[in-house]
Amino acid sequence: MKDIENPQGLSECPFRGTRIGGALGTAPQNEDWWPQRLPVDLLHQEQPVANPLRDENYKEAFSKIDYEQLKKDIKELLVSSKDWWPADYGNYGPQMIRMAWHSAGTYRIADGRGGASQAMQRFAPIGSWWDNGNIDKSRRLIWPIKKKYGAALSWADLIVLTGNCALEIMGFPTFGFGGGRRDAWEPDRGTYWGPEFWDGKYIDEIPKTTDHKGHPGEMVNNNLRWVGGPKDEYHDLENPLAATHSNLIYVNPEGPGGNMDPIDSARNIRESFKRMAMNDEETVALIAGGHAFGKSHGAVPADKIGAAPEAAPMHQQGFGWHNPVGSGNAEFTSTNGIEGSWTPNPTQWDNDYLTNLFKFEWKQTKSPAGAGQWTPVDPDAPKTPDAHLDKHEDLMMMTSDIALKMDPEYRKVCEKFMNDFDYFTEAFSKAWYKLTHRDMGPKDRYLGPEVPEEDMIWQDPVPVRDYELIDAVDIAALKKVILDSGLSVSALVNAAWSAASVYRHSDKRGGANGARIALDPQNNWDLNRPAELNQVLNTLKGIQSDFASKLPGNKQVSLADLVVLGGCAAVEKAAKDAGFDVEVPFTPGRTDATPEQTDVESFDWLKPVSDGFKNYHNDKVGYKIPAERIFLDRAHLLNLSAPEWTVLTGGLRVLEQNFDHSKHGVFTERPGQLTNDFFQVLTSMDYEWKPQNYEETLFNINDRATGSTKYTATRCDLVFGSNAQLRNLAEVYAADDAQERFVNDFIKAWDKVMMLDRYDVKDE
Template sequence: MKDHAATQGACPFRGTRIGGAQGSEPNVNHWWPNRLKVEALYQDPPQSNPLGRDFDYAAANAKIDHKALWEDVRAFLHTPVDWWPSDYGHYGPQMNRMSWHSAGTYRIADGRGGAGQGMQRFAPINSWWDNGNTDKSRRLLAPIKAKYGAGLSWADLIALAGTVALEDMGLPVQGFAYGREDAWSADVNTYWGPEGWFGKPPSEQPADPQLGHPEQMVNRGLRWEGGPKDDHYDLENPLAASHQSLIYVDPEGPGGNGDPMDAARDIRETFARMAMNDEETLALVAGGHAFGKSHGAVPASEIGGAPEIAKMSEQGLGWSNPVGSGNAEHTMTNGIEGSWTPNPTQWDNDYLTNLFKFEWEQTKSPAGALQWTPTDPDAPKTPDAHLPGVMNPLMMMTTDIAFKVDPAYRKIAERFLEDFDYFTETFSKAWHKLMHRDLGPTSRWLGPDQGDTFIWQDPVPEVDHPLINETQIADLKTRALDLDVSATDLIAAAWAAASTYRDSDKRGGANGARVQLAPQRGWTVNNPARLDRVLNALTGLKSDFDAKGPAKVSMADLIVLAGCAGIEAAAKAGGHDVTVPFVPGRTDATADMTDDESFEWLRPVVDGFRNYVDDAVGYSVSPEQIALDKAALLSLSAPEWTALTGGLRVLDQNWDGSDKGVFTDRPGTLSADFFRELVSTDLDWQPETDAETAFDLVDRATGQTRWHATRLDLVFGANAELRQISELYAGVDGERYFVDTFVRAWHKVMMLDRFDAKAERKAAVSDC
């Protein structure tokens, strides 16, 4: 008490400092870097959202005047402010870059990144060197955001600003959809690759005790192994950007090497991982570089730190520039200086015309960055962005020259040169795809002018028939269980259909019944022989039902419904009378609505729910880490992940029919047997090899092997957080908790892609 009284009013943080600022001491992730970070399942928790759980963004967005908003953004583009003047008197190119860099973080491997939640506002993305001065762009838009309030998310406004800018500068756009709801906290879980640049270029980095001095960092942070000159190009999955702290590629060439052919290979790999083909890639770059300029007036050594380490007096902005005005003609962004065209705020074909008409030589910017200048002294000049009457040489980056020297890109560029209308259409569509790629199915899209539907949107048909009612649902459940397939087979087909969903880009799921189409039908993890039996049986049931009319049942609905029937039967066998909810309304996609190559990215390389590991893939992390990542993509909580995995084990859902993790003498019955055996102290876990990928669970008393298991089973007993849940489910009263959680989580997964049934989906997701 005396000590307490003596310290009243003193600083509460009185611990000894190890070094650096208070709070910089090593933490749990430092000491145990390979720990299973279960907290990844709680990204952007509802407690961080000041709008509350019940806020309806669709309803709020519908109340705003979208036409007036569009015109407000257009007017802003032509209204410079003193604290950050616009280049050429037009903010269009600056907004274009901000939008592009927001959406361009998207990667097809796991669907993360993109414009969907406005993550450009938070670390680490807001402080990547490649996003230098995008903080100014967002701050310039703040008055518009304030005017429209909660009905206009930052995520939507960031994407909208660049789209309006392109239209204002002459590009016909494909429309625009709203619907991107804001995140309210930084994404600390997405793996972007090693982060060690602190918002500065590599030459200006402080020494890092683990990475060494910047000059020792191979190729300025390149993330691929082998490299573009080798026979293979092995960029670590799921990454898309080839360099740390960049959105795409190094504009000076891979590692700053100035080699256009290397840059071309780098561009091709990177943009492919962002879901763009060669034509879309060239259209986006050539179209984007038709506008604006690059900024390299001041050496990087003069520029302050990124927003996350900026001084308090800088008001949340980063990259302070002490030279001259600190902006306008003194602006520093990526270090390259100049414009690509004589008319930087007008949509035209001058970028490609200049690129191919002139020869280019390597030069250096005032900041010391490598760039290219025309060798012809009579080449067109470009007006200075801020100094009246001053004309400057044109500029190209190494990544621009790449399109001239790479044969495939050159062929596309020559077609764009010959047919400007075709180039215009291709760029417009590619921009639309870039802005909307992670927005999900059109049932999520909001606003009056959303544009056409494209195959990359994973379209599904509209419902064109009466839906089945409760009586028919009950009848179909009974008839499904009478088919010449087992209840566990029905469960397997439903899980194969629904579990492809990923909340990152809202792709996958049971709607569309793409599990009956290539490529999903043939995936090894789906056990194609078993899946074919179920689909053939359900097809017959569908035909019989539809023939009676007028209601019809889609295969997508029937697959899910039959799985629900299988769960109910399995629960009943375990003594639990449950009703698994079912909401009809799914429809069936066709092969011509499905992009095989794009859907192949949804194929799991590890599926912890079905004890599947693709042995052909080389892994740098443990299978359970990938299983956790999939649970996060399904937006599951730790109890839901645990219940679904343990439940699917006792329901005999291993992809290959093996007994690994099937800790029960009654497979096919929904019970808590998995958890009882998992946490039993009577069993000794003996690894089959030093790799500890497979185990025998041996009875300590008899020495007899009782069960076989994998890491994907035992993690739920080895990890401290997951074991607490498993022990609950194994308790004397735990089976009821387990069954209830399993049923709710099953329904949640079946409904994750049902944005067309908004109220029912919200209830299913929030109930868990």
């Protein structure tokens, strides 16, 4: 009950006397009490205990499915309308295309997050975004298929395959399908999607952001997500976001902020689709191809629609967006608020979308829900059948459609597609394949009979090995040659770490396989110490050539393998110099990619803007969060646990891996040896820590007795002493009995990173 002292009617916690709120009342969380807390627990998501299918071999189970029967089951379901959610035009195909598109369309190239691979559409926040309105019904409609095939068919694979089947039943030839996506079993707590507004309204306030100390930062429009200035002077889309509005997958179909300006819309489309790894031709192909089917729904205003699934009452059992008008579905359906179809034949693949877009002039109008849309000026323009009633309606275009006609570059692509329907069909087919598979990583992970033979450059292909692998004797001999070459431990470790640590577990891109560390653009990244790196690569190439002449038969060693082997040999030497005779695991089999197999522009997105492992921070980039938070993100992208993150950092510091050869964090008198000195100094009370600047980005480590500066450090060093969770881990490795544990744990974590991209030999 509301009262004067409690105007919002919040509950009082009976145990701690704290005020709680929410649907049934939820206590303040750590993030509420300590908003600057470093959420190290993000590294421990996807716990095996959360997965009820953890003992299942998905690859084996999927291979046993009668694939043709599966597709037949899906296609039969798509034309079997259900009374509780009637199919538009008697065909669920269009809404299933939307379901698959919106599942895959969250992918973004900046950090590889999003996409269809884990079916995150089933959880908040994605499942409750306004743009995903009524997709909850689409997933419930295909539940009978999931129920039949059970653990052998993930939701993630089913969603994408259903989209493919939907296209096929409407006459469109798909390019292919690869299974192998594994479902998540808990919401993604680590991905930053931008500020969330849950009511679906477009809020035009532009609040100020703050830096990590609470000082005012740049202006950010929380609705439009553009950094820089007022909404008519946008500068850039906030990194790493790809969607231009809160609650949307791509852009506002009514135009930025609903302003119905096609030119502004085109700018938003280009930036958004570029951030989702699509060029202009792919962008037009996806929009024009997708809008060849189905309709948009806007029969009822947004303020009449109920809460999203995550906030819906229990009796709705996972359904959201309750519509109280009429039957609540069929002709009364509302999703994004725009009403109508783009073509006269909404369940047939044809070129009518582009033909009508360019043949007719279009005028602004409003949908029944009040959303801005466009209708033909010519009263004799073709009509489209109503999806449920025995009548015809005017065609509809969105502002984002008119943008393709108004933007000069998009217009050229449209005209090419109009003049060559076969080319358009092929372009949409390949773009759809890329959209729905972009986040899956190497083709080694693809399953099923419809995986295309053709390698696409966005898959970062590597050559198939056509030679015999080196054996243990060869490996031992190569290690000796490498260590006798005069290359330093630090230089060898840098080359191997730089090659492997670019991997992203989000979209399975990067890694040492392919030896792209020797190619543009990775070869020239400043954080890889390029001059030193190329000295190492040239030496290893000489060893490769010399060794090849001595190897019997068809046995060879790739540069990619030599780079990793050199790092492993260096770690062994560093451990031996510290008093431990150990062997670092090494698995050969990598091959060397060519420049023609490398998309330079796409690969350049893999370069970190900040990398705490190397104490690298690009000061030309404006940051709104502290370096250690980005460092945590790097560890997350490498799929590291908190102990692995901790032990790797301590080891890399004493092995002198700072990108600029600085001494920040090199807390040792014996650099190049694999010791636990970093942790011993970090946890010692013989020192005190003094900031060098107001922002607390650099620090002096001073001897308490003399006051002299002994070491220097960055935030990415001292976070392992300041954060409670990380300090407890640092203390484990700082203990007097911990040196051997430290060496062994470092080697295990090192091997994990070296093997992250080896999907040719591991089942993930």
